[in-house]
Amino acid sequence: MVIDARRCYGVQACTVACKAEYKVPLGENRSWVEEIEKGNYPATSRSFLPRLCNHCDEPACVPVCPTGATYKRAEDGIVVIDKNICIGCKYCVQACPYDMRFVNEDTGTADKCDFCIHRVSQGLDPACVEACPSRARIFGDLNDPESEVSKLVAENPVTVLRPEKGTEPNVYYIGADHTDEHDVVAETMYVDVKTHRRYEERR
Numbered sequence: 695m696v697i698d699a700r701r702c703y704g705v706q707a708c709t710v711a712c713k714a715e716y717k718v719p720l721g722e723n724r725s726w727v728e729e730i731e732k733g734n735y736p737a738t739s740r741s742f743l744p745r746l747c748n749h750c751d752e753p754a755c756v757p758v759c760p761t762g763a764t765y766k767r768a769e770d771g772i773v774v775i776d777k778n779i780c781i782g783c784k785y786c787v788q789a790c791p792y793d794m795r796f797v798n799e800d801t802g803t804a805d806k807c808d809f810c811i812h813r814v815s816q817g818l819d820p821a822c823v824e825a826c827p828s829r830a831r832i833f834g835d836l837n838d839p840e841s842e843v844s845k846l847v848a849e850n851p852v853t854v855l856r857p858e859k860g861t862e863p864n865v866y867y868i869g870a871d872h873t874d875e876h877d878v879v880a881e882t883m884y885v886d887v888k889t890h891r892r893y894e895e896r897r
């Protein structure tokens with residue numbers, strides 16, 4: 695997926711669509727949009743950062759799973775959870791450096807974004823992509839050089855979340871401001887981040 699942060703106006707349509715698609719329990723989210731306010735007057739800015747599972751090429755959540763319930767699908771690279779064998783141990787919740795996982799109180803199993811497999815397997819876009827009124831989220835096949843996402847990645851400067859973690863995320867951002875309250879810059883500059891992260895230090 696490519697997220698063009700220049701187009702995101704923080705309406706949270708994606709957040710709501712995802713909650714509705716999966717009946718996500720109150721207090722939890724599979725995807726959300728962070729609000730970043732920063733700067734000292736008059737040099738101030740406000741931007742938005744949509745978040746979801748990065749379906750990493752080296753997912754930190756997979757090797758820690760004791761039952762093999764979490765794995766990366768060979769056919770499309772989507773990182774999934776087999777709820778039939780997940781025991782809800784939370785190892786994966788702790789391992790993900792992006793705070794993208796939680797244990798669903800309704801199922802007792804780990805939960806997170808799965809790129810709406812039930813939709814994309816039918817040729818539809820994920821619910822968040824379909825709901826976005828400004829096309830800030832673009833979904834496609836990064837292995838296809840002719841796909842829109844591949845062209846966007848090739849033609850624009852892109853960033854990923856926390857590249858230093860070595861997880862090799864597959865969600866690419868265009869024009870995103872990754873400034874966080876925990877950055878060193880925050881000591882000299884006002885930075886306020888509104889987020890749904892449970893562990894705010896995870897970014």
Ligand code: SF4
Nearest residue numbers: 747748750754755790
């Ligand atoms: Fe796993 Fe987290 Fe990467 Fe998603 S973002 S694949 S949950 S490590």
